[in-house]
Amino acid sequence: MTDASDGTLFAQVRDPRNRADPYPLYARLRARPVARQDDGTVVASGHAEIRALLHDPRVSSEDLPPAEHPRTGNPVKDWIVNPLKDRIADRHRPFIFRDPPDHGLLRRQVMAQFTVARVRGMKRRTDALVAECLERCAEAASFDLVDDLAYPLPVTVICELLGVPREDEPRFHAWATQLATALEPESRKDEALRARNTETFDAIAGYMRDLIREKRKAPADDMLSGLATARDPEAGRMSDPDLIATAILLLIAGHETTVNLIANGMLTLLRHPDELARLRADPERAPRVIEELLRYEPPVHYRTRVARAPIPIAGTVIPEGAPLVLLFAAGNRDPARFPDPDRFDPDRADNQHFGFGGALHYCVGAPLARIEAEAALTALAARLRAPRLAEDPPPYRDGSSLRGPKRLRLVVDGIA
């Protein structure tokens, strides 16, 4: 058996023992840039192939298990009853799991609230929040970057943007962690996990329903009030199930992604002390450093899709109905696209990474993530005296898709 035909490579990627360094597995997967795994999942790991599939209309984000409604041969069931059932279930699915045309309408309504002014308005606030976090660590000889900065910063920012009371955070912290597992492929097959996620969704949906009712009564200058009261010229007012699903998605995305960008970012800079020193000397390097981090150690390693038709690509055919994994973090290190891809090099030209995905589903929160990462990393570079890692590699969170340290303990000689 040749190495690339090993149909367990993606299962190995999901194995927690490989969390600290999945990149050698990605290199082996790329030997077949579109590779069928033993469980029928198809994994795309080459840059060109991921890019083509991101733009392919036969690739769907509505990843219901394909066997949920097997064809019965009864046309009333196949074409009316079951699609209607799907339709109703659909309304609880946020736009990240939707296809055109619904996806476009929902996304447009979110973007209408994600205004340049509102996002840019968070810049100064973000700097102040970073300073507050570092203030609290100032007396300690060591601290946990995840608990003390990388997690609370994006959570506070998304709460303030959405208009979700920060003091309720302990309640939805657990909900967010639970629902983030919906992005892991296991959630498709694991009935117990699906049941737990449904239960959690009901709890958080109840919370959001109450909050949205309050926003409608007394709208404030926040995104949730905007979403609850705005009227799109084409789509009209967003329905309550869509509104709740959207609010939950934005809240969870704010909890589970940027934390990894900041923690992976500082980990990478500490492993490349020259780059940390250069950032300290020249904060204007931050945008380059952050784009390279998004390529080299992205917060989201892959997203799943479903093939809605047979797709010939890279010398193979993705079968209709096949679960599809777009392994962004592997495409980001494809030597066919990036010279010397395993080198962390903020000066690389032409850095077209998949750090925020791409095409229709490109990360809505990208500008916010950039602002938060820049505020955090420039402050850490400027203010930590002689920072070093207490453990390398650090322990990782469970997710293989949303991948990042669970804890990143730093030892410092002081905080300026």
Add this chain to the structure above:
Amino acid sequence: MRVVVDLNRCQAYAQCCYAAPERFVLRGNEILVYDPAPPAADRAAIERAVQACPVRAIRVEHDAPAGAA
């Protein structure tokens, strides 16, 4: 400083509009309007826009410093 956007590459991801809102604006969600000669004071904002573009469609040419050959 001169800014050139390859509008054949541009796919209206709008990341430049967040990075440098005074110099890049999307009209009707798909037509990019931009300032081809921004002031030198905007250098950092323009650099953010260049770096943030998902399809690398923005190019900047810096003026030679005064007195340089």
